[in-house]
Amino acid sequence: MGDLLITVAPTGAETTKADCPQLPTTLPELVETARRCEAAGAGMIHVHIRDDDHRPTLDLGRLTDTVDALHEATGLVVQLSTGGSVHDPLADRLKVLDARPDSCSLTMGTTNFGDDVFLNPWPFVQDLYVLSQERGVVPEFELFDLGQVAALHRLLDRHGLPYGGRVHVDLVMGVPGGMPGTADALVAAVAALPEVTTSWSATGIGRSTLAVALASLSKGGHLRVGMEDVLTLARGVPVEHNDQLVTRVVELGRIAQRTPMSGAEARALLGLAG
Ligand code: KMH
Ligand code: ZN
Secondary structure, three states: OOOOOOOEOOOOOOOOOOOOOOOOHHHHHHHHHHHHHHOOOOOOEEEEEEEOOOOOOOOHHHHHHHHHHHHHHOOOOEEEEEOOOOOOOOHHHHHHHHHHOEEEEEEEEEEEOOEEOOOOOOOHHHEEEEHHHHHEEEEEEEEEOOHHHHHHHHHHHHHOOOOOOOOOOEEEOOOEOEEEOOHHHHHHHHOOOOOOOEEEEEEEEEHHHHHHHHHHHHOOOEEOOOOOOOEEEEOOOOOOOHHHHHHHHHHHHHHHHOOOOHHHHHHHHHHHOO
């Protein structure tokens, strides 16, 4: 039985194909990545898609085809990003749920995002949450800072539990503008999580990736890794394939006596029907 959920976030919306040709931006590349990451130990995939020019898109037809292709090729839980890119309109981000993913990301507040702003006004957060309940999509609450932990308390108090009855959180740490990717910040955020939280994972952006992974394992948390969050294995050593990042945390988990969850086990963790 697995007890460590590894989510792979293979693409993101920030890195360009020109800067990183090995980034999986086409559907065949994404499916191949998903297969390899599942074989390496991932249980869930967090998906951003690109258009024919490798630019971020929320095109509904492409999103639906992507969900279908990933379900056909793998047993992974398919989570679509509702964060998109910092340039995506809020209305388009709500429509992501029309693609019928298993899960969706749901960020709990607005965050400075480098030189940009990742916009998540409170009415939008509530609309997206209520829509996820209506559509039977399990949200992953993405928390970029401690204030967003407090916002999660407010959301659950006002609107009740998510579809499926489980509360799964992902701490996204080390974004310039959010909480730092440190063990201290992780411990503070975990201590403040709502009591009804049933599982949580963490990811550290850039060079905070290992510090956050080790801190999460120490606190009994789950892990997210992938080229959305980090593009190097060490200084000057580029990631060539997302499965390298999955394999690395499988090894960290093995040292911590944790075993990767399959997609089916991840479904049970998140309250999704088999
Ligand atoms: N691309 C970021 C602006 C999410 O996927 O929900 C937002 C993001 C979070 O990646
Ligand atoms: Zn994302």
